[in-house]
Amino acid sequence: MSTRSILIAGNWKMNMGPNDTADFFEQLDAESQKQIDGVIAAVCPPFVSLATAFDSRKSASAVKIGAQNVHFEDNGAFTGEISTSMLTEVGCDYVILGHSERREYFGEDDAIINKKVKKALLAGITPIVCVGEVLDERKQNRxxxxxxxxxxxxxxxxxxxxxxxxxxxxxxxxxxxxxxxxSPEQAQEMHAFIRDELAKLFGKEAADTVLILYGGSMKPANAGELLQKPDVDGGLIGGASLKPADFAKLVAIAAEQK
Incomplete structure (x- = not known):
């Protein structure tokens, strides 16, 4: 069994304004907000809901907060953008970078994502770096x-x-x-491939420490099978993270694997 932690990170996308965010934490099972050895729970609300997320957590909450994007410059004339200093000011622990929707709809390429990754690390924010293929690329065995x-x-x-x-x-x-x-087998195959590539680039010791999350429709019904795979270290959760009961269940399933 891996000694790496399991991270259950909810990507709320363009959902959950401040009122919905407050309701989410009010409804979240208190057990899901306690520290569990080897399990990290996080949610990534829209920018306008970050402050509410912090204020709505119970004082003993172990749920981390992350953002869904950040700019690679410190400040300036970048209308609509958010800097790492703004995220650290509200206490963000994580930021999602390179999500497929950012790549497809906003033209972000690897070079842009790379600059954002470096900026997040300088600010002490953990980047969750997304990679993955579209259907045609898989069908073409690419x-x-x-x-x-x-x-x-x-x-x-x-x-x-x-x-x-x-x-x-x-x-x-x-x-x-x-x-x-x-399938769990397809997920494990790609996760093992990514870890092997990381080992080639950075060395096996570093690669073995990296959490690799599955980001393709993980939910309570399939999380157990996926998390049992040796290189699947958690999930970047979409729709299921919007429902307090489902999010709590995912955290509980993760705890069962430790």
Missing amino acids: HFDVVKTQTAGSLEGLSASELEKVVIAYEPVWAIGTGETA
């Missing part, structure tokens, strides 16, 4: 090449010690919001 390129490009120039502060999330894009899910 999925390993795509993920290899994204992984290397997004992490270019990092040291082994910096890599140890990064989380990777594998997104089979064809399984996001479609109801489709990669």
Whole structure:
């Protein structure tokens, strides 16, 4: 059994304003907000709900808070953007970078993501770096090449010690919001491949410390099977993280694996 922690990170996307965020924490089972050895729970609300998320947590809450994006500059004329200093001011522990929706809808490439990763690390924020293939790339048997390129490009120039502060999330894009899910075997195959690529780039010792999350429609019904795989270290959760009961169940399932 892996000695790595399990991270259950909810990506709320463009959902859950401040009122819904307050309701979420009010409804979240108190047991899910306690520290569990080897399990980390986090939610990543929209920017406007970050402060509410902090205020709504119970004083003993172990749920971490993250953002869904950040800019690579410190400040300036970047209308609509958010800096790492703004995130640290509200106490963010994590930031999601390179999500497939950012790549597809906002034109973010590996070079942009790489700059954001470096900026987050400088600020002491853990980047959750997303990589993954679309359906056509998998059908063309290009999925390993795509993920290899994204992984290397997004992490270019990092040291082994910096890599140890990064989380990777594998997104089979064809399984996001479609109801489709990669089989546990497919997930493990890609997660093992990513870890092997990290070992080639940064050394096995550093690669073995990195949490690699599954980001393709993990939910309570399939989480147990996925989390049993040796290289699946948690989930980047979409729809299921919007429901307090489902999120609590995912945390409980993760605890069962430790």
